[in-house]
Structures are given as structure tokens and as C-alpha cells.
Amino acid sequence: MPGIRMVLMEFLHLFALAGFAVAQPLYDLLGQNPEFFVSHKASPGLIIGMVFVLSIGVALGLVLLELVAWLVGERVRNSLHLVFTFGLAFLTVLPPVRRLVGGSDLLIVGFALLIGFLFSVLYARGQAFRLFLTVLSPVVVAFPLWFLFFTPVGRLVMPDAIEAKAPIAISNPIPVVLVVLDEFNITALLDAERRIDSVRFPNFAALAAQSYWFPNAVATYVETATAVSGILTGRQPKAGVRLNPTATDHPQNLFTMLGDRYALNIVESVTRLCPHKLCQEEEDAAAGLFLPYQSFFADLAVIFLHIIAPPQLEKQLPPLHAQWTGFGEELLKNGILGQNKSSIHPDLVAGGESSRESRITSFLSRIEQTSSPVLHFLHVILPHTKYEYLVSGQKYFNRERFIPVGWIDGPGWGGRWIGKEPLILTAYHQYLQQIGYVDQFLGKLRRSLETADLFDKALIIVTADHGVSFQRGLSMREVQKGNESDILKVPMFVKLPGQREGGIRERLVSGIDVLPTIADVLGLKIPKAIDGFPMLDNEIPPRDEIDFLGVGKIKLHDLSGFPRLKWQVEHFGEHTALDRLVPKGPASTLVGQELGHLDIGHSSSLKYINENPHQLDRVNLESGYLPALFSGQIIGTGRRNLPIAISLNGQVWATTQASLWDGNRNYFSVLFPPSAFQSGENKVRVFLIGDHDAILTPIPLASQGALSDEETMIRLHHEASGQSKLVFSGEREIMVDVGEKHLTGNLDRVFLSEESIVVEGWAADLEENQPAEEVFIFTNGKLTARAEVGISRQDVVEAHQQKSLFHSGFRIKIPVKVPKPNPSDIRLIVVSLSNRAWEFSFSPEQLDLIRSTLEEKNFSQ
Secondary structure, rough: OOHHHHHHHHHHHHHHHHHHHHHHHHHHHHOOOHHHHOOOOOHHHHHHHHHHHHHHHHHHHHHHHHHHHHHHHHHHHHHHHHHHHHHHHHHHHHHHHHHHHOHHOEEEEEEEEHHHHHHHHHHHHHHHHHHHHHHHHHHHHHHHHHEEEEEEEEHOOOOOOOOHHHOEHHHHHHHEEEEEEEEEOOOHEEOOOOOOOOOHHHHHHHHHOOOOOOOEEEEEOOOOOOOOOOHHHOOOOOOOOOOOOEEOOOOOHHHHHHOOOEEEEEOOOOOOOOOOOOOOOOOHHHHHOOOHHHHHHHHHHHHHHHHHHOOHHOOOOOOOOOOOOOOOOOHHOOHHHOOOOOOOOHHHHHHHOHHHHHHHHHHHOOOOOOOOOEEEEEEEEEEOOOOOOOOOOOOOOOOOOOOOOOOOOOOOOOOOOOHHHHHHHHHHHHHHHHHHHHHHHHHHHHHHHHHHHOOOOOOOEEEEOOOOOOOOOEEOOOOOOHHHHHHHHHOOEEEEOOOOOOEEOOOOOOOOHHHHHHHHOOOOOOOOOOOOOOOOOOOOOOOOOOEOOOOOOHHHHHHOOOOHHHHHHHHHOOOOHHHOOOOOOOOOHHHOOEEEHOOOOOOOEEEEEEOOOOOOEOOOOOOOOOOOOEEEEEEOOOOOOOEEEEOOOOOOEEEEEEEOOOOOEEEEEEEEEEHHHOOOOOOEEEEEEEEHHHOOEEOEOOOOOOOOEEEEHHEEHHHHHEEEEEEEOOEEEEOOOOOOEEEEEEEEEEEEEEOOOEEEEEEHHHHHHHEEEEEEEEOEEEEEEEEOOOEEHHHHHHHHHOOOHHHOOOEEEEEOOOOOOOOOOEEEEEEEEOEEEEOOOOOOOOOOEEHEEEEEEEEHE
16 A cells, blocks of 8 residues: 555645646636626635635545545555546646647547646656646645735735725715616617607607707726726726726725715626625525525636637537626526527526516615615616517527627627628617617616606716627627727716706717716715716816727717618618517518418428427417527528518518528528517418519428428439449539548537437538538438538638638538438538538447437337
């Protein structure tokens, strides 16, 4: 038996390896993003508890397992120790291998596995590697000390005491209501005459009619926590100065200045500028004692998975976003990578509110008549993604997509729009509906204030942190040439006490002007100098420009007008109620017509796949859910950009154009307005629009993965020469090339998903520098599945230094609910745009998975 000292050293090695594999990657990311802890209201105790789990708990758990194995025998413990060493080494090298090697997921994981294996072999056989880990063992202490004392997180764990200030004199202590919205593009509110569209947004119009509207208001910054901090402090963010969004780093703010005289109704979403002694928020009893910790560690787990996951696997994870909270909800509800997803929104199954709803409900419930003045502050993450609300207040949910169609995540703020115009129109339609939901909240707020006899007496300001853009090829949130107005301009409405008539002020103002405006109306002298000015003080000369961090100087003429308003009116019209609004697509005159009055032709040979089947079977109009987002794909044709019409309950409600998206040549997505639905069964039909809009050709619903009659004729023949040949209907034939190195790609993974076997990879012709066109899977020579190549693959672009290979990825589904006889010969064939064909070979493990799944299905049938 080895000496206790040697075993203890091996245990110490586990702590060192766990520090490199798990703790330090998270410390490195979160140390520079303290907003994660602020958003979770993490106490110093919770942060220290997280550090204990990462730096001690992970390795301690492995040590305990080794101790249990030791009871069985030393050889068992030693083998388990080598397994742990291999696993931790693999996790340690996976992120740098991903950055340095690139390529497919399989290549990245394989290379990291090889390094991990070599490390464990050298560790087992040589003392040098053991000594190396022993020398590195101080990192067990160094990593957490660095995180707690030398990153901005340290100020959250050991906050400086906020100095007690003498009460500030307030000569006019009136009620104050400040609402900060999130990702609000002011253009969405307007009609063609640049007025608030009172039909679509009656409550915003009512507020504008009784307040001052500043159409040239700009954000403080493009990142939420910094922007909201600027609104609450009147201070412009400075280059090179990193401040946490907390009261410690911003001791002079709206809450600390009014806290001694005012009662506070405060709801902060991503900041913590209200000190604990002033804003000890009530715990949500319905949430349960451990739910905040569950959410914290679930989000932490998702962040870690994003750090280590190779590119294609990372796409299956819930996306991270600037609010730094909530992305672990899917992991809690559905398991890692979304297993066992329900087709109905989990919030509604559970009968609970989302965090955004609960914040609004809590805020409104605390508005009441009081003898002392009250500051009511709400920052709510609306109309920010995810887009899930209709103007009716009901939710809709597409279980496949957190992000809007047409948009792709990426480095920087908000990713970018890469989809065709029809998909961006659907995303913008979702956005308008969500603003309609915000408009309904604004109406509830006004009624609550009027009930409490506060509306007329109060100073009311409604603004937002920043805007959002919907332009193809441009970022959703990062300021770029062409989207400046979309992102920099924000709503700014200021209603004074007793104000009856509204007005428009064209001067250039900013979020940093909110605090000095409040101070000016209240007769409050701000102790320390700030950057903003009172918006309504006519004695202060109007600004000509504002210095915006990361963008530079913004002049008034740069932001005058609304460049995207024409596009909005062209596609969405004006003065149409949101519960009946649909964007204008091809043959838009068909919208609103009954099918009985139209010329309906014979059924097409094409078929469509419904992305969310069965949701329209039983609709309850009184529930909190409507299956309004209808998405799918047209299969059975090589044509692109197909014009289609979609009817619901015998009436055409939408026309659109199916287009390339996410690997599907003819993908479509439309949002039905609430008025389109009826209780019970709702019948949807999809039609191909004929020439001159004269004839609608019905496109039948296909079962998932079903093939058209034409596709069932495609065969893979074996020639006497040993080559294979693709034979299509008609006279088209393509020989399958062998040994052509420029016809290449990779099978990244094969896995089970609901009722399909999913095969993912990429394929391209490197001689032509073009992605392949289609992928076919044959079982015993008969076509089983067919898919188009077109999924984004930035890793392939980087590996081959060819931007033209961006859409070289594919995802093909083999349906398992239809039995396949004797699946002995399973082959995957790729066809290029130049009619070249080549074959990918499945690994033995992949073939076993496919065969066993299909054989099991055959047996069960």
C-alpha cells in the first residue's frame, strides 16, 4: 500500500487540476463581469460559497469518491484517480484547443482527448509530471485570492461602507415615478407623420399627449447595467473606468439622495444602486427558499458549458445575454441541451409568472396612497428578447428557438441579422407585439397611479436604456454605420405635476439628464457635480453634441429623423390595431380573404413540415397561452424563395416568402395576431401562391421527415465497377466520386432527438470554395432522409480562411417513427452545386446507434 503522504499528494493534484479545469475559467470570465452577481442579488456569502464550491468542493467530491474506491482496493482507487486526472486535463485543454485549432467539434474534442490521454499516461509513468502538479498546487489558493481581491468582484464581497450623508433639502417633495424600459426602438411607436400611433399604442399616445416628448433623446451607453447606472447617477461612463452597478461604486444616486425623505418602491433588474438598508427587497415566498440559489448555480453551469463546449455543441445551449441571468432556466426545466422539451411553454405548464411579469406585478401592487412622498422606480427587461408576449398579454412560445428567426448570436453586442427580409419582418412583428404588451403595462400603471390619487401630482418619466436594430447584415445592439439611430435613440417622456397638455422638445438630451431633471423639479441641490442637465431648464443652452463612450461625439443632425420609419410603414402600415396586425408580404391583397372566395387549385407535390405540431388542436382563448408563432419548412423542391399564403380557420392571415435559414432552403415563420384564433381546434393551411396571385395551390402537411412522392424515387445504385450512382426521377444521374480530396467535410455528431436521429456536420467543395448543396441518407439504396446544406459554420470559415464557406453546415433528421426494413446498409451522400457527389463514412459507433434505433423501432412496430 502506498504511503499516506503519496496519496495526499495525489489528492492535492486533483485540487490543482480542478482549479485549472473548472475554477479559473469561471473566475477569469466572471471576474471581469461582476454584473452576473449583481443581477442575481448575490450576497458576499453566496459569492464566497461559490468560490468554495469551485476551488474546494469540486475536487473534494472527487477525493471522497476515491476514498470510497480505496475501501474496495488500492488498484481501484489508483485507476479512478487516473480517470479523474484524464478528465480534468481534458477539460483544461478544451477551451484553448477550441481557440487555437478550430475546425469541427469532432476534431476539437478528439485533439483535446488526445492531449488529456497523453497527460494522464505521463502522469502515471513519470515523476516529473507529478512534481509539476505539486509545484502548481498553490493555485488552489492563488486563483480564489486573485478573484476575490484583484477583480471588480472584490468590491461586491467587501464593499466599502457608504458614508452617512446629511439629509438633502427638498423644497418640493412630490411623488416621483421613473420607468426604465429595455431595448426600445422609438421608431416602433410612430406613424408616417412621426406621431405616436394612438391606435397601436394608445397608452404611449395618452402619455405623450400630457407630457413632454424628447424625440432626440439618446442612451447613456449600449450596455444595460452601465446605461441604467448613468440614468440613476447623471454620470456619463468614462473610458478606462470600470464601476460595478452598485451603491458602493455609485454612492450618489437617485435612491441615496431621496431615501431619507421618501418611501421607496424600487425594482432593479440588473443594478443594485439602492443600498440594502433602504431597499431590503421582499423575498418571493412562492419562489421557495432555495430557488435563487438554484437559478444562480444553473446560470453558472450554463456559463461553464459555453466556456468548454465546441462551436456546434455550444449552439444547443441556452444563449447568454447582457442581463447575466435567466439563461439557466431551460437547463432547470428541461435538462442539459434541452432534453425532454414540452411543446407548451414551461412557465404556463407550471402555472407561474416569468420574472418580467412578477417584477411588474410586484411594482404595481405597491403603488398606494400615502402621507409621505414616494419614489416609484421600475427597470424591466422589456421589450427586450426573448419575444414571447402578445398585445393581449398572452404568451406564445416556440420550443425550438429562444432567439428570433433571422438572427445569429456572435461576438459583441447582440449578434447580427443574417436572415432574409421575410424572417426579419416576423422578428419585428414579434417586437411590435411585445411593445404592445408594454403599452398595456403603461395603461395599468396610469390606472394604479390614478387610483392612488398620484397621477396628477407626480413627476413621471418613462425612458429606456438603449435601442435595438432590425437591419439585415447589421448588429442587433452594436452601433454600426447605418443603425446608429436604431440603437442610440431612446424614448424620453417627462410629465410634470399638474401637466395637462403635452409638447415636443427637439433638443438633444440623454439618459444622464434624468437625475438632474428630477432634482430640478423637486428643488433638490445635488451635492457633487454630475454630467447631465435639467431637460426642461430653458436657461441652459441646448447641446450641439454628446460624447458617447465607444462611438465618439454625436451631433444633433446625426440623429434627427427616423431613417427606418419608411421601411416600417411600408411593411406594417399604420393605425392598425396590433391584435389584427400582419406584415405586408407577397400578394398581400390575399390577407383577410375567405378561402371560399378564392381560386384553390389541386394539391401540390410539395409538402410542409410544421415546427410545432399539435399546438393548434386545442386552443383555450381564456388561458395565458396562444400558439401564435407558426414556423416550418417547405420540402420537395429545389426552388427557393417560394411565395406562400397561410390561412387559419378558413381565412388567409399571412403571406410570406419561404427562404434559406438554418440549413433549410424554404423556411418560413409568421406570427398570427390574437384575433385569428378560435376556441378549440384551429385549422391551418399552407398554399403556394401562383402567378399573378390567381391560384392558391394547397401544400399538404408532411409528417416530420416525410419525403415527397418524387423524392421516394431517388435511389443509390451500385455499379459493376464498384462505384455508386445517384439516380433521380427523370434522367438525372450523378456518379459518387471517390478520393477527391477537395470534396470534403465532416460528420460532427449523431444523436437522438425526440422522434429523429439527427446527423450534423459540414460539407464543401474546396476547389470551388463553395458549400455543398444537399445531403442524402440512404438505407439499403432507398432514400431515407434529405436536407439542404446552409447552416452557419464560422469554425469552417476560420479553418479554411474562406468566408464563402460560412453556410456549409447541415443537419439531417432520420425519422424513427416510420420503420426501416433491415437497416444493414446506411450511407450518407453529399451533392455539390456543380453536381459532384461524394460520401461520408459513419463511425462504427454512429452506425450502431442508427441501426439499433431503427431495428428497435421495427421490432416495436
